[in-house]
Amino acid sequence: MNLFVKHVLAFLLMLAIAPAHWGKAQELKTFTSLKEALKDPLAVKKLTLEGKKLxxxxKVIIKCxxxxxxxxNNNWIDSIPREISKLVNLKKLHVSKNRLVHVSFAINGLQKLVFLNLGNNRLRKFPIGLCNMNKLEELYLWKNYFKNIPKAIKGMSSMRYMDLSQNPIPYRQKFxxxxxxPRAEINFW
Structure with a gap:
């Protein structure tokens, strides 16, 4: 086969597979401005508003x-409202290093959530709504004020890793x- 034919075939092959890769690249775009995200909210898959002093x-995020x-992460948010449940496609939620004192029970409406970081906040009561989230695999609750964790966590059947470090949980409660x-790795330290 001559060189020209090889180049043409290589070019045609690239054209055939390129659209699939372009779609994935567009899918992974991270929006870092709420204003930009709201220009086309249905196109937003990943939104990072870290350190924006919120x-x-x-609540306008629910348009996405x-x-x-x-x-x-790294804001001054004190609660997660019930409207969060409208983000039905959410798989990962990062809200660490805020001032959270309350997480709405409605969070259990996020049935696709597999990752949740609520570390370094001011939570005193374990968000009971989390116990019904059967797809949640990773949960970060480090550096809060939990003394007790409810028995209802037994329902967290997909849990693989839970970080409860830097919480005043009594030794007996840890066992x-x-x-x-039993199938989850739990970090208490």
Whole structure:
């Protein structure tokens, strides 16, 4: 086969597979501005508003119906509202290093969620809504104020890793938690 034919075949092959790769690249685009994301909210899959000094959870985020990953780390948010349940495609939620004192029970409406980071907040009560989330695999609750974890965590059947470090959980309670989630790696330290 001559060189010209080889180049033409290589070019045609690239044209055939390129659209699949372009779609994936577009899918992975991370929006870092709420203003930009709201220009075409249905195109937003990943939104990072880390360190934007947000005082409240921006409820307009629910317009991003296809959102799969939301990063609100390093803000001043004090609660996660019930409207969060409208983000039905959300798989990863990062809300560490905020001022959370309350997480709405409605969070259990996020049935596709596999990753949740609520570390370094001001939570005193374990968000009971999490116990019904059967797809949740990774949960980060480090550096909060939990003394007790509810028995209902037994329902977290997909849990593979839970970080409860830097919480004032009594030693005896730690054994009970491990019994409730025998297949999960639990970090208490």
């Amino acid at each position: 005082r409240k959870f921006p 119906k296809n959102l799969e990953e939301l990063n609100l 009970i938690i491990q019994k409730y989630l």
